Amino acid sequence: MREVTLTHRECxxxxxxxxxxxxxxxSVDGREPRRLTCLIVGDGDLLIDLDRERPIERPIAGRPIAVEFTHHDQRGNGGWTVTGLGLARPIRDGDKPIPMPYTTLTVGAFETGVRVCIARLTGRRTRPTQI
Incomplete structure (x- = not known):
């Protein structure tokens, strides 16, 4: 399989x-990564609802955040991995999309969440080998 580098916009x-x-x-401040539900907003920024995500410490505003998203195609057609770094800040008025987008994942009200301001996303797509 060949890897293709992805731009921020593609990510x-x-x-x-x-x-x-x-x-x-x-991962908050270099700690052990945890699987959390993220809502993608804007140009790659993320919202994380801390009321819903109890395993994460509450005082994370101002701390560096590393994220990784991975997708593997179930039919063997390759997949992709996207990583990013950003800074967490408390959610402010106007950060939460209204209306909330449709999703099959359970997302909270984001009353005590954080917005992770992503500096840049990078990624790679794995394609199946051409025969």
Whole structure:
């Protein structure tokens, strides 16, 4: 299989489709990553609802956040991995999309959540070998 490098814009498109909510591995300040539900907003920024995600510490505002999203095609047609770094800040008025986008994942009200301001997303797509 060959790998193809993805641009920031391509990464945003991948993690935001077909739904804008996706499970990701989230690491706060270099700690052990945890699988959390992330809502993709804007140009790759993420919302994480801390009321819903109890395993994560509450005082994370201002801390660096590393994220990784992975997708493996069930039919063997390759897959992709997207990683990013950002900074967490408390959710402010206007951060939460209204109306909330449709998703099959359970997302909370984001009353005590954080917005992770992503500096840049990078990724790679694994394609099947051409015969």
């Amino acid at each position: 945003v498109k991948l993690i935001g489709s077909p739904e804008r909510a996706r499970y990701g591995m989230v």
